[in-house]
Amino acid sequence: MDSGEILQVGRPAPFVRALNQSGKAMSFRDLLGEKQHVVLCFCRGHWCPAGVARLGEINGCVEDLRGLEASVYAVSTDSMEQSAAMHREMGLKFNILSDPDCNMVKAWGLFNPYESGGVAKPALAVLDKNGVVRYLAFDGVVCHVPFSKVKEFLKQRLAEGAHQGMDAPSSLAKIKASTVIQTGRNVLQRGSRANWKHYVLAPLEVGMLLHDSVYGAQRVFLSREYPAPPEEVFPHFSTPELMNRFLDAVLTRIKASPTDEDNPNGVGSVRKVKIGPSTLEETITRLEPPYLCQYVISKGSPLKDYTGTILVSRTQTGSRVVWTMTFKARAPYTGRLIAKAMEAGFSKGLKTLSGQLN
Secondary structure, X not given: OOOOOOOOOOOEOOOOOEEEOOOOEEOHHHHHOOOOEEEEEEEOOOOOHHHHHHHHHHHOOHHHHHHOOEEEEEEEOOOHHHHHHHHHHHOOOOEEEEOOOOHHHHHOOOXXXXXXXXXXXXXXXEEEOOOEEEEEEEOOOOOOOOHHHHHHHHHHHHHHHHHXXXXXXXXXXXXXXXXXXXXXXXXXXXXXXXXXXXXHHHHHHHHHHHHHXXXXXXXXXXXXXXXXXXXXXXXXXXXXXXXXXXXXXXXXXXXXXOXXXXXXXXXXXXXXXXXXXXXXXXXXXXXXXXXXXXXXXXXXXXXXXXXXXXXXXXXXXXXXXXXXXXXXXXXXXXXXXXXXXXXXXXXXXXXXXXXXXX
């Protein structure tokens, strides 16, 4: 690609291997890791106050981005030594890719030859797991793109991905008997070539596979569209009094948020949930109206490691709600049955809400 041609959204990113601040060569797969997206921040360098401020802004959002299935990296035309110094002094929680020869910024069409001998044009980009550019925005000299727009975009991407059936729940806990048998054979073969320790470890390795099959993590995906904007829909999924209107449960807030004076249902708030004869407590761990609510069962849970995430995205006709629940069953072989029951019950509730909002 010519250095004057800026890469367009929808096209594969021409990723050039670069060194991080520690001198490690990074490929695209290294950047992606286990996430669904990569966020890249192109900045001029350590000498640019606006660029340093941008890195500080992103540093405060790293955990949020990881929660939104995104890895984040900065791309700077600084030397590796300069990047390492800035990384250390700012206490950055993400890597800086050093591109002193401007190979990467030229490939992206973001090379500015008129400043400081050649630097990157400040920009923010989001790549999907296939390396395709899905979001691209440019910072001006005075006006910067609010980073909240990137977070909002990732929330919508995550909601759309769940809506399209990514990571179907039925596939998470499946394991073929042949896989267990073959694993056992492989371990024993290693043992015959190595020493007695492998014979001791073989049952443990096979046992771990069986444990994942019996107690494996379950996911429930629910999705529904409503003819109302997120600002109107979101309160129905974050306010106990409104949730009582469409769920077969009774929710009562028993502790207000200790950090959000304006919203008693904010982060840290606790609500009691009564479902039939059972009672449990849920704690809000993330709340970003009108798009994201995340909670965990903090007391009385019949399940292990339960986390619920509600994403509301804007559509042309209103909103789409994606409700994701992940958990592990305490009793063996019951996970999928519980997931099916939860899917049926919550789907009924979402349908009831449709009638209320129409």
